[in-house]
Amino acid sequence: MALTLAYLAILVAAVSGLAALPFGARRRLAQRLVFLLLGAAGVLAIAAGAAALLAGLEQRGELALGLPWLHWQMRLDALSGFFFVLIGVVVLATSFYGPGYLREYERAPRPIAVLHLATGVFVAGMLLVVLADDALSFMIAWELMSVASYLLVTFEHERGANRRAGFLYLLMAHVGALAILLAFGVLAAFGGGFAFAQMAAAELTPLWATAAFAFALAGFGAKAGLVPLHAWLPEAHPVAPSHVSALMSGVMLKVAIYGFVRVTYGLIGQYYWGWGLLLLVLGAASALAGVLYAIQQNELKRLLAYSSIENVGIVFLGIGLSLIFLGAGHPVLGTLGLVAALYHAFNHALFKGLLFLGAGAVIMRTHERDLEHMGGLIRRMPVTAGLFLVGSIAISALPPFNGFVSEWLTFQTALRAPVLDGGVESAVLRSLIPLAAAALALTGALAAACFIKAYGIAFLGRPRTRHVARAREVSPGMLAGMALLASGCLLLGVLPTPVIAALAPLTRLLLHVELPQATASGWLWLTPVAPAVASYSAPLVAVAIALVFALGYVLLKRRARPPRHTPAWDCGFGGLTARMQYSSTGFAMPMRRVFAPAWRIEERVETTPGPDALGRPRAIRHVLHVLDWSWLKAYVPIGRLVLAAARRIGALQAGSIHTYLVYSFVTLLVLLVVQWLVAAA
Amino acid sequence: MSLAQLSLYEQAIIVFAALVLFTSFIMLAQARMLPLIFAFAWQGVLLAVATALVAYVSGHPHLYISVGLTVALKVFLIPWLLYRLALRLGIQHEAENIRHPSLLLLAGAALVVFSYYVALPIVRLSGLATRNTVAVSIAVVLVGMLLMIARKKAVAQVIGFMSIENGLFFAAVVSTYGMPLIVELGVAFDVLVAAILFGVFFFHMRESFDTLDVDRLNRLSEAHESILTHDEAADAAAAGERP
Amino acid sequence: MTAHAFLAWALALAQTLALAAAAPLLAGWIKRVKCRSQNRAAPPLWQPYRDLAKLARKDVVLADNASWLFRAAPYVVCAATLLAAAAVPFFAVDLPTAAIADVIVIAGFFALARFFTALAGLDVGTAFGGMGSAREMMVGALAEPAMLMAVFTLSMTASSTNVASAVDYVLNAGLVLRPSFLFALLALAMVAVAETGRIPVDNPATHLELTMLHEAMILEYSGRHLALIEWASQIKLAIYAVLIANLFLPWGIAQEFTPAALGLGVLAIAAKLGALGVVLVVWETVLAKMRLFRVPQFLGFAFLLALLGMLTFVVLEAGG
Numbered sequence A: 001m002a003l004t005l006a007y008l009a010i011l012v013a014a015v016s017g018l019a020a021l022p023f024g025a026r027r028r029l030a031q032r033l034v035f036l037l038l039g040a041a042g043v044l045a046i047a048a049g050a051a052a053l054l055a056g057l058e059q060r061g062e063l064a065l066g067l068p069w070l071h072w073q074m075r076l077d078a079l080s081g082f083f084f085v086l087i088g089v090v091v092l093a094t095s096f097y098g099p100g101y102l103r104e105y106e107r108a109p110r111p112i113a114v115l116h117l118a119t120g121v122f123v124a125g126m127l128l129v130v131l132a133d134d135a136l137s138f139m140i141a142w143e144l145m146s147v148a149s150y151l152l153v154t155f156e157h158e159r160g161a162n163r164r165a166g167f168l169y170l171l172m173a174h175v176g177a178l179a180i181l182l183a184f185g186v187l188a189a190f191g192g193g194f195a196f197a198q199m200a201a202a203e204l205t206p207l208w209a210t211a212a213f214a215f216a217l218a219g220f221g222a223k224a225g226l227v228p229l230h231a232w233l234p235e236a237h238p239v240a241p242s243h244v245s246a247l248m249s250g251v252m253l254k255v256a257i258y259g260f261v262r263v264t265y266g267l268i269g270q271y272y273w274g275w276g277l278l279l280l281v282l283g284a285a286s287a288l289a290g291v292l293y294a295i296q297q298n299e300l301k302r303l304l305a306y307s308s309i310e311n312v313g314i315v316f317l318g319i320g321l322s323l324i325f326l327g328a329g330h331p332v333l334g335t336l337g338l339v340a341a342l343y344h345a346f347n348h349a350l351f352k353g354l355l356f357l358g359a360g361a362v363i364m365r366t367h368e369r370d371l372e373h374m375g376g377l378i379r380r381m382p383v384t385a386g387l388f389l390v391g392s393i394a395i396s397a398l399p400p401f402n403g404f405v406s407e408w409l410t411f412q413t414a415l416r417a418p419v420l421d422g423g424v425e426s427a428v429l430r431s432l433i434p435l436a437a438a439a440l441a442l443t444g445a446l447a448a449a450c451f452i453k454a455y456g457i458a459f460l461g462r463p464r465t466r467h468v469a470r471a472r473e474v475s476p477g478m479l480a481g482m483a484l485l486a487s488g489c490l491l492l493g494v495l496p497t498p499v500i501a502a503l504a505p506l507t508r509l510l511l512h513v514e515l516p517q518a519t520a521s522g523w524l525w526l527t528p529v530a531p532a533v534a535s536y537s538a539p540l541v542a543v544a545i546a547l548v549f550a551l552g553y554v555l556l557k558r559r560a561r562p563p564r565h566t567p568a569w570d571c572g573f574g575g576l577t578a579r580m581q582y583s584s585t586g587f588a589m590p591m592r593r594v595f596a597p598a599w600r601i602e603e604r605v606e607t608t609p610g611p612d613a614l615g616r617p618r619a620i621r622h623v624l625h626v627l628d629w630s631w632l633k634a635y636v637p638i639g640r641l642v643l644a645a646a647r648r649i650g651a652l653q654a655g656s657i658h659t660y661l662v663y664s665f666v667t668l669l670v671l672l673v674v675q676w677l678v679a680a681a
Numbered sequence B: 001m002s003l004a005q006l007s008l009y010e011q012a013i014i015v016f017a018a019l020v021l022f023t024s025f026i027m028l029a030q031a032r033m034l035p036l037i038f039a040f041a042w043q044g045v046l047l048a049v050a051t052a053l054v055a056y057v058s059g060h061p062h063l064y065i066s067v068g069l070t071v072a073l074k075v076f077l078i079p080w081l082l083y084r085l086a087l088r089l090g091i092q093h094e095a096e097n098i099r100h101p102s103l104l105l106l107a108g109a110a111l112v113v114f115s116y117y118v119a120l121p122i123v124r125l126s127g128l129a130t131r132n133t134v135a136v137s138i139a140v141v142l143v144g145m146l147l148m149i150a151r152k153k154a155v156a157q158v159i160g161f162m163s164i165e166n167g168l169f170f171a172a173v174v175s176t177y178g179m180p181l182i183v184e185l186g187v188a189f190d191v192l193v194a195a196i197l198f199g200v201f202f203f204h205m206r207e208s209f210d211t212l213d214v215d216r217l218n219r220l221s222e223a224h225e226s227i228l229t230h231d232e233a234a235d236a237a238a239a240g241e242r243p
Numbered sequence C: 001m002t003a004h005a006f007l008a009w010a011l012a013l014a015q016t017l018a019l020a021a022a023a024p025l026l027a028g029w030i031k032r033v034k035c036r037s038q039n040r041a042a043p044p045l046w047q048p049y050r051d052l053a054k055l056a057r058k059d060v061v062l063a064d065n066a067s068w069l070f071r072a073a074p075y076v077v078c079a080a081t082l083l084a085a086a087a088v089p090f091f092a093v094d095l096p097t098a099a100i101a102d103v104i105v106i107a108g109f110f111a112l113a114r115f116f117t118a119l120a121g122l123d124v125g126t127a128f129g130g131m132g133s134a135r136e137m138m139v140g141a142l143a144e145p146a147m148l149m150a151v152f153t154l155s156m157t158a159s160s161t162n163v164a165s166a167v168d169y170v171l172n173a174g175l176v177l178r179p180s181f182l183f184a185l186l187a188l189a190m191v192a193v194a195e196t197g198r199i200p201v202d203n204p205a206t207h208l209e210l211t212m213l214h215e216a217m218i219l220e221y222s223g224r225h226l227a228l229i230e231w232a233s234q235i236k237l238a239i240y241a242v243l244i245a246n247l248f249l250p251w252g253i254a255q256e257f258t259p260a261a262l263g264l265g266v267l268a269i270a271a272k273l274g275a276l277g278v279v280l281v282v283w284e285t286v287l288a289k290m291r292l293f294r295v296p297q298f299l300g301f302a303f304l305l306a307l308l309g310m311l312t313f314v315v316l317e318a319g320g
Helices: A002-016 A018-023 A027-055 A078-105 A113-131 A135-153 A160-191 A196-201 A206-224 A230-239 A242-268 A273-295 A300-327 A331-366 A382-395 A402-414 A423-459 A476-494 A496-502 A504-511 A538-557 A584-594 A629-650 A657-680 B008-029 B033-058 B062-089 B101-125 B133-150 B154-176 B181-209 B214-220 B222-241 C003-037 C047-057 C068-087 C103-123 C127-158 C163-173 C179-195 C223-248 C259-286 C292-317
Strands: A059-067 A070-076 A564-566 A600-609 A617-627 C061-063
Touching: A002 A018, A002 A027, A002 A059, A002 A070, A002 A078, A002 A113, A018 A027, A018 A113, A027 A078, A027 A113, A027 A504, A059 A135, A070 A078, A070 A113, A070 A135, A070 A196, A078 A113, A078 A242, A078 A331, A078 A476, A078 A504, A113 A135, A113 A242, A135 A160, A135 A196, A135 A230, A135 A242, A160 A196, A160 A206, A160 A230, A160 A242, A196 A242, A206 A242, A206 A273, A206 A300, A230 A242, A230 A273, A230 A300, A230 A629, A242 A300, A242 A331, A242 A504, A273 A300, A273 A423, A273 A584, A300 A331, A300 A402, A300 A423, A331 A382, A331 A402, A331 A476, A331 A496, A331 A504, A382 A402, A382 A423, A382 A476, A382 C068, A402 A423, A402 A476, A402 C103, A423 A584, A423 B101, A423 C103, A423 C127, A423 C292, A476 A496, A476 A538, A496 A504, A538 C068, A538 C223, A584 C127, A584 C292, A617 A629, B008 B033, B008 B101, B008 B133, B008 B154, B008 C179, B008 C292, B033 B062, B033 B154, B062 B154, B062 B181, B101 B133, B101 C292, B133 B154, B133 C292, B154 B181, C003 C047, C003 C068, C003 C223, C003 C259, C047 C223, C061 C068, C068 C103, C068 C223, C103 C127, C103 C163, C103 C223, C127 C163, C127 C179, C127 C292, C163 C223, C179 C223, C179 C292, C223 C259
Parallel strands: A564 C061
Antiparallel strands: A059 A070, A600 A617
16 A cells, blocks of 8 residues: 555656646646646655554565566665655645746746656656665666756756756766665675665675675765765755755755665665764764855855755764664664664755755845845745744754754764773774764854854845845745745654654664663653653743743733834944945854865955055955865866876877777777687687 | 772872873963973973872882972973073063964874773783873873974974973883883983983074074075075065064 | 652742842852952942843834844743753752753753844844854854863763753762863863853953954843843853852752752852852953954863863773
8 A cells, every 4th residue: 555655656756747748838737737746746755655654564566667587676664664754745845835936937948847847757766766675776766866856957057057067966976876886786796686685685794795885885975965075066956946956955865865774774784883983984074064165155055055965964973873883782872873863864854945945935036146145035025034044943953943853862872982892992982972972063053153144144134135125925835835844843843752753663674673762751751862861852842932932922022112113223323234234254254264274265355456646446356265175175186087087098089080990990800819719718 | 990989099190190181282282482381390290299199009109209300300490491591592472373273282182092092902901090091191292292293493392302201201100100210310310411402402503593493404404505595585574574 | 740740840940940030149249249359349239130120121122124033032042041041950959840951952052042142133234243143153153062072071971961960970979080070170161151251252341342242242132122131141151150060069959859958959059159250250350351263262272171071081081
């Protein structure tokens, strides 16, 4: 039943784009239909996933596709169910959001049906990846997802930057896919087949297990945007239409995490602390680098994309802790780390989806992508501002929203480091895990600074341009899409205990462990290890905040006279203008100074001398470029290397047809000689 | 063995060991000359107290002689010599420009972790209550070396050198309750001679180069001579620009 | 609900209210000692109460373009701070409210309060507010890891992140000299100074634009909003003082709910806070306010102390 629903979800998603074609002339209707189907796919995915996750079902199926001797194996279990729900929620939100948002693209010079087709295939591909139970169908679904999202990234291809971003994206997607293929290759060689069941049964030697792990990490890490492979992500994600950005950052990165978890926990099934340590370092580095780069961005969607790198880093940090504890023989703590990571993955899908949708709403109404030109939108778009605020609080890991819960769980896992004992490696880990926790703390605090900047500059203060001053609130449908995700953020923040209880089938499936002690004290209390060790009651926190508001209203506000409105304090000079506000660049300046080595900063002041005798400058220009080290130190040198190699090989290409004939002739001769040698032997 | 099982004196030894390490970090981050010298003197004080406690707990009276030597040399004589030197050279208000001090401190912390791993096998072998502090003493040696590597001013180099000696001394005290007395006396004498030699060396350096920046010592090689004048001109220009 | 549980919840509520009510008194005490130490005429101890009452009665003046966020922020700040106050053992330990939030959540509450204060600073769109917000976030971003690192040291020793459990652990272990606690104490004290906007990081008494952080953000507030914010910052100072006093020197705190024990608990915490206030005054009198870009070094040093605390715990105390 659940599996049928899942198939149906994939099918509906795949054909949703086609629905637009017959109505070419009546665009509005076509769009409604497309998003209706997409929403239906989302609901079906949620239903299928929830059934599989909550009941702990494990249903297998076979599709008569693919190779004659290897039909596509499908499996819906608790892990796929979890990711089905995740994908479904965000897809559902975009389906509410889409019709209103795409009005913007109606006057675009290209058929919008392409967008719909690619979106449908993209969603179907993601669902199929999660459902796949053999390497072949997994890779096909993976490629569907990558290629469809490439089309989405390059949808506005008249801008050169978008084409470049699209190329980079496709390149990295395929380099990553190659690594994944190698990981499957190792597993298949030991397991004797490409079905996941055979791979899971394989007995790997530690060396080959590590090789498979390394390939999986490189492949899925490249897709998820781990440092130092992340530089493509902030180029590609922001240039797609915003509802697609929400899907890419919110969901596609999670599909990469799904792949990593599936391969590591489901297929390799061996755990070494060294792997965990590697993930811990990479995760902490990604989290810190992501947030530091995010803070320096002035373009709203780019900022959000960099922040996705940060959150992927946090997820990988949790997985790293999990692997460390599993490798050291503490399965319960290992499970806790995995739960924290998956919880954060779900949270990130919700709030990053919400933030990208909010950014899309802002860009649609103001036609500005640059924070420096925004301002004061809270008065023009109050509901969007409120929903964006929810997302900002959640992503900054503040109670009582969901981001806090998952980071808190990660902290709690990290703080159990003293249980590791015996051997030099435990000494290494005992002293390094707290450092990772400190990095996580710094990340959280910097994320708060980053989103105060994004929110404060875009929504608060005075409008900095005329467009922005005339912005209007977006349509109710778009608001509903955002509200759906925002309520998810609140719900997962206030009720963490039932959520963790719902994850029990998942942990039982992967690790044969549950976390009974986490939920032992009832739904009101979250006690990941034991009540005496740590406890958090999100419902009570939410109630208490509401109570203080009510008390404040009763005691102070109700009795008081309405506030008087006067101009803001201007030091007596008069005439505060929008240009006197703190700018986005200015807000980030203290961070730029404190963490200076984190970026390659190019800053200069250009003065145009004036004509008068005093030499007073006519114009002063401040130029600031904050560049990504990974781009300069990893991508550019590798690109140069590849180009140089290509040039060497290019020497073969002489351009004369006779030379090419000689090549063919020589090749043929050599092959014949080889054939002869083999036959002789 | 957990901390609560030790006697109060042994706990105190561990506290002072941690404080000795802490003074090493203070020296690593301290850019000004006189506070640097004072921090070194304080390290001597803490070292002496820790050694005295070890002597009391272990009942090795010969360690009291080491305590006396430490107090006399490292708390009073050498800091006083350096202090006088700093006054006479007129560098008491100078501050060195340390690049990325926070990275330097993090590197120091990494050295502590590293020395912990290095010391683990030794700790396993030893049965002494103070065995865990071996890692701390190794860390003091390493941080002292880091100090010498990272700093340019000659005074800081001397302080780094002396704190390396402090670390070695502390390692001997906590791992084997001190070296034979004759060795300790010899080392103490060496340190004293080194301090005096450094003093003489400072004056010569100052006369030859007009600076206490040890980076300039590379000019002693002849190949650099032609560059010298050019470089100095650039330096002078830079100095003139500075407000 | 049993009678004992009811008593515990009632006591917990009373403790929270007592902490909130005593916070202005601590502020008044610090001010008084400071004035005395500098040979100035001192305001009476209850002056902060008078100020708060007067502000609460006054009308609110809002800037023209202030949004709803500006008006909601004081309530959020106050709520977050009160929640943090509820989770800290004040004169009695083992109360049920302590289980609502462990020390990481307390840090989260402070971060929530800071988040809204900083947003309110940006809301009106003056240069002051933006400057205050940008600076406050720099300080906050550096202080938070140092604070968490310091409390991680404690919680690893006590093997619990609940403040109440940590206090119990220290009480039951008796007198043990722990170098890690020494470092954590120093680190936490430095973070507390930075977080509560005291000298040398910020000057609570100044309104000179180049030197202020916290005051710059709340410059546009007036009336009851300002009263709430001022009260919240007094409670924050009190919470940090109570945390330091009860985590490192918990002796005297009531472990059972008898009148004698509770009375002793109240007396003990009053004495500890009074002494801490004097220490703060001496510290503030001796030091001068540092320029803004020295603050990262100050907080970096606090982080180093916390890190050394953690490392000494791992190297020296945890055993090999």
